[in-house]
Amino acid sequence: MAQQLRKHFGRFIVVALASALFGSITSAQTWLDFKRPAPTAADWAALAKLPDFTGVWESPLGATSLVIPPGAAKPAPEKTASTSRFPTFPMRQPLPLTPEWAAKVQLLREHAGQDTTAANCLPPGMPEIMGQPYPYEFLLTPGQVTIVGEAYMIVRHIYTDGRTLPEDPDPTFFGTSIGHWEGQTLVAESVGFSPQTTIAPDVPHSDKMKIIERFSLTDPDTMSIETTVIDPVAFTQPYTTTRMLKRHANWTIDEYICEQNNRNSVTRDGKAEVDTTPPPPPEPNSK
Amino acid sequence: MKQVKANLKQAALFVILLGALIVPAGTAIAHHGFADYDMTRHDTIVGKVRAFQWTNPHTWLWLDVPDGKGGIILYAFEGMSPNYLGRRGWTKDSLEPGDKITVNFFPFKDPAKHGGTLASATKDNGEVLNNFVPAGAR
Numbered sequence: 001m002a003q004q005l006r007k008h009f010g011r012f013i014v015v016a017l018a019s020a021l022f023g024s025i026t027s028a029q030t031w032l033d034f035k036r037p038a039p040t041a042a043d044w045a046a047l048a049k050l051p052d053f054t055g056v057w058e059s060p061l062g063a064t065s066l067v068i069p070p071g072a073a074k075p076a077p078e079k080t081a082s083t084s085r086f087p088t089f090p091m092r093q094p095l096p097l098t099p100e101w102a103a104k105v106q107l108l109r110e111h112a113g114q115d116t117t118a119a120n121c122l123p124p125g126m127p128e129i130m131g132q133p134y135p136y137e138f139l140l141t142p143g144q145v146t147i148v149g150e151a152y153m154i155v156r157h158i159y160t161d162g163r164t165l166p167e168d169p170d171p172t173f174f175g176t177s178i179g180h181w182e183g184q185t186l187v188a189e190s191v192g193f194s195p196q197t198t199i200a201p202d203v204p205h206s207d208k209m210k211i212i213e214r215f216s217l218t219d220p221d222t223m224s225i226e227t228t229v230i231d232p233v234a235f236t237q238p239y240t241t242t243r244m245l246k247r248h249a250n251w252t253i254d255e256y257i258c259e260q261n262n263r264n265s266v267t268r269d270g271k272a273e274v275d276t277t278p279p280p281p282p283e284p285n286s287k
Numbered sequence: 288m289k290q291v292k293a294n295l296k297q298a299a300l301f302v303i304l305l306g307a308l309i310v311p312a313g314t315a316i317a318h319h320g321f322a323d324y325d326m327t328r329h330d331t332i333v334g335k336v337r338a339f340q341w342t343n344p345h346t347w348l349w350l351d352v353p354d355g356k357g358g359i360i361l362y363a364f365e366g367m368s369p370n371y372l373g374r375r376g377w378t379k380d381s382l383e384p385g386d387k388i389t390v391n392f393f394p395f396k397d398p399a400k401h402g403g404t405l406a407s408a409t410k411d412n413g414e415v416l417n418n419f420v421p422a423g424a425r
Contacts, residue, residue: 121344151318261340278338
């Protein structure tokens with residue numbers, strides 16, 4: 001007991017010393033201490049020099065391979081079981097998992113449920129939330145880029161006002177983000193992700209994950225988002241993918257209330273279910 | 288003429304998508320996977336619309352299908368969201384109770400369940416409503 005107390009006291013001294021030494025630095029980096037400067041007319045005018053990210057963008061990937069042309073021959077049932085879950089974050093090469101993480105992923109896959117909790121309307125986190133087959137809207141205001149994702153009606157705030165990333169942010173689905181402009185490219189850095197979110201289905205991240213996104217226009221109506229996932233515990237090296245979005249000048253972001261009429265679900269033990277109960281017949285003279 | 292155009296469009300899609308009926312990894316549908324559906328098979332059925340829900344996260348369609356013995360079997364079909372379909376030619380009034388339609392679908396794995404994931408609905412007037420639309424096609 002006495003030994004334990006001494007150990008605790010020792011730790012307290014170390015912490016107290018560290019606080020005294022670095023207190024001024026860390027307090028300057030506290031997110032809440034950052035006072036955002038009021039935008040000036042020059043700040044608003046400066047936005048016009050940035051690339052035009054405004055409007056609504058969607059990846060032309062998406063659910064495009066499920067069209068059955070009329071008269072198409074019915075395919076014979078496949079011998080191999082079709083996979084029922086698809087990565088929403090495009091993966092071109094295998095993820096560079098460390099041996100420890102590969103074993104973890106293997107174990108998770110062996111015990112994987114039939115679906116993810118997105119079936120229960122829980123949104124995916126970063127980076128998967130940026131790989132949805134739904135549009136995104138970009139809003140540029142002084143000191144901030146705001147991304148509105150239609151699927152699950154999500155909002156990401158990327159602060160470009162010069163603040164630094166917090167030392168120990170609360171873990172959240174989309175992380176805490178700052179950004180800066182490198183010429184015509186927006187570079188966003190995000191940290192602090194909830195353990196409820198995954199890099200890809202059954203691929204968790206460690207609490208060290210950092211995501212760097214580089215947003216740029218490759219032509220006036222095409223946006224490239226190069227996403228690099230850095231996770232020294234999960235990955236042997238950073239992993240980069242690029243997703244291209246097309247601007248749709250005639251689109252707006254629509255409402256998406258996932259719980260409006262969600263008939264899909266996944267149970268705690270991973271069983272996917274669908275409720276096909278029809279609605280009651282309309283009342284007579286209701287229309 | 289509209290029908291011919293629609294057919295040509297379908298034919299073009301057929302060429303593009305021939306052999307692509309099996310869902311490749313990387314296909315993203317958002318919200319949920321296909322655990323309950325057999326995406327390697329598809330089927331066709333004719334019936335009368337009982338109800339159509341234009342709601343998120345999915346549209347739902349119920350079809351009264353004659354069982355050939357004087358009775359009716361109720362089929363249920365899950366479709367893409369109104370957000371997705373609304374940008375691809377559908378409206379909330381695309382399917383109305385009483386409409387006679389032909390439905391292409393990926394069936395439920397559970398043989399006790401009638402219906403599945405909608406692929407397309409063809410109306411009596413020849414109008415084809417696709418549930419999945421390739422990029423760039425309208």
